[in-house]
Amino acid sequence: MNVNLTVNGETLSLDVPPSTTLLDLLRDRLGLHGTKEYCHSGVCGACTVLADGKAVSSCSMLAGQVDGADVLTIEGLTPDEGLHPIQQAFVDNFGLQCGYCTPGMILLAKALLDENPSPTREEIIRYMGGNICRCTGYAGILRSVEAAVKERGSWS
Amino acid sequence: MRPFEYIRPASVAEAVGILSERGEDAFLLGGGSAAVVMLRLGVVRPELVVDLGGIEEMRGLRRNGGLHIGALASIRSLELDDGVRAAYPLLAEAASQVANVRVRNVATVGGAVAYGEPQTDTPTALTASGAVVHIAGVSGERSVPIDEFYAGPYETVLEQGEIVSGIDVPEPPPHTGGAHIKFTVGSPENKPVANASALVTVEPSSGACTAARVVMGAAGPVPVVASAAGALVGVEASPERIAEVAAAAAEEADPIEDLRGPEWYKRRILRILVERALTCALQRART
Numbered sequence: 001m002n003v004n005l006t007v008n009g010e011t012l013s014l015d016v017p018p019s020t021t022l023l024d025l026l027r028d029r030l031g032l033h034g035t036k037e038y039c040h041s042g043v044c045g046a047c048t049v050l051a052d053g054k055a056v057s058s059c060s061m062l063a064g065q066v067d068g069a070d071v072l073t074i075e076g077l078t079p080d081e082g083l084h085p086i087q088q089a090f091v092d093n094f095g096l097q098c099g100y101c102t103p104g105m106i107l108l109a110k111a112l113l114d115e116n117p118s119p120t121r122e123e124i125i126r127y128m129g130g131n132i133c134r135c136t137g138y139a140g141i142l143r144s145v146e147a148a149v150k151e152r153g154s155w156s
Numbered sequence: 157m158r159p160f161e162y163i164r165p166a167s168v169a170e171a172v173g174i175l176s177e178r179g180e181d182a183f184l185l186g187g188g189s190a191a192v193v194m195l196r197l198g199v200v201r202p203e204l205v206v207d208l209g210g211i212e213e214m215r216g217l218r219r220n221g222g223l224h225i226g227a228l229a230s231i232r233s234l235e236l237d238d239g240v241r242a243a244y245p246l247l248a249e250a251a252s253q254v255a256n257v258r259v260r261n262v263a264t265v266g267g268a269v270a271y272g273e274p275q276t277d278t279p280t281a282l283t284a285s286g287a288v289v290h291i292a293g294v295s296g297e298r299s300v301p302i303d304e305f306y307a308g309p310y311e312t313v314l315e316q317g318e319i320v321s322g323i324d325v326p327e328p329p330p331h332t333g334g335a336h337i338k339f340t341v342g343s344p345e346n347k348p349v350a351n352a353s354a355l356v357t358v359e360p361s362s363g364a365c366t367a368a369r370v371v372m373g374a375a376g377p378v379p380v381v382a383s384a385a386g387a388l389v390g391v392e393a394s395p396e397r398i399a400e401v402a403a404a405a406a407e408e409a410d411p412i413e414d415l416r417g418p419e420w421y422k423r424r425i426l427r428i429l430v431e432r433a434l435t436c437a438l439q440r441a442r443t
Binding site for chain 2: 017048127
């Protein structure tokens with residue numbers, strides 16, 4: 001089947017089997033390996049991408065469901081030079097250890113800040129707690145997102 | 157994933173036409189948060205996936221004296237919609253507790269209802285709210301009160317070829333308060349050990365209850381409506397009376413032992429959830 005979508009600003013028209021998930025399409029078809037694969041059930045959030053600005057689990061969507069959508073992955077968030085301010089905040093605040101959950105965490109943080117530019121600590125915990133990190137105990141992630149919120153004025 | 161054909165109909169009529177033609181070969185996809193997982197795990201092995209996501213007439217929320225929820229409305233839209241938060245706060249509160257934000261962004265209210273999973277929050281709150289489920293099929297439409305919609309775990313009264321097209325919820329009368337509470341162990345987004353919704357209306361001058369409804373989730377094969385709540389009607393509900401009702405409600409539940417705990421434990425949790433939900437709902441009704 002034919003799917004038309006925008007990925008990281010590039011308009012694409014792809015012929016894929018209907019059983020292709022958005023995650024398969026990104027990783028296997030487009031070679032965008034920043035989006036991680038883990039639980040395959042919408043629980044862990046390693047495969048988080050933004051579809052039309054909303055955080056979604058790319059493992060739990062079929063390619064047909066994103067026909068016409070605008071998809072942003074970690075590769076698209078990263079500027080040509082340097083890092084996006086949310087990425088930089090994760091580096092500066094030790095918001096990662098093994099790094100496997102990090103692309104998903106950063107995109108989830110972007111979705112949060114796009115929806116709510118000045119979330120409270122409670123709101124950050126509730127929103128970010130939906131993605132699983134098994135290394136950091138979340139303290140570094142929370143610090144990173146709080147730092148990104150503080151810096152928000154300089155990059156929005 | 158096992159290969160399948162895929163079709164995205166543009167109308168309810170087209171969707172039910174396809175379903176009546178293809179029968180058991182077809183599998184319905186709403187938002188996909190449950191359906192795509194089932195496809196991947198091979199729990200279902202359809203020849204055809206019918207993606208309902210393109211049906212405009214099944215989208216959105218509409219205030220029409222009550223609330224009409226298009227089957228494709230996302231759980232997140234119930235959580236965030238200003239009108240729902242103001243007039244149907246129980247629904248918004250329950251929606252905000254479902255899984256995680258990624259799931260809530262794509263999971264549909266119609267999907268949550270039709271899936272029939274006994275643990276999820278949305279059917280519990282919709283049952284407490286007196287929702288009516290609208291069903292479309294080739295031979296026309298019918299409507300079923302949600303208390304009569306569930307036949308068992310993951311089983312509903314939907315016949316072959318029928319789909320849930322929308323849900324209507326009556327507007328709660330003035331001086332009504334609602335609360336939804338869940339308890340989970342392990343990860344906060346684990347399915348709940350149990351959940352409970354309470355919806356209570358009071359007579360403002362006397363403070364007496366004129367209506368009280370309690371529904372428990374993960375408490376049996378289908379959302380369990382606690383008849384014990386009737387004991388609150390006509391009385392000014394004291395904390396002692398609420399505790400008695402909660403204890404009786406927990407006895408009406410029929411939970412199963414699973415990885416989230418044994419039966420006695422779930423009953424104990426349910427008693428506390430019902431007590432807290434009722435207390436909170438009453439407070440909200442009185443203010």
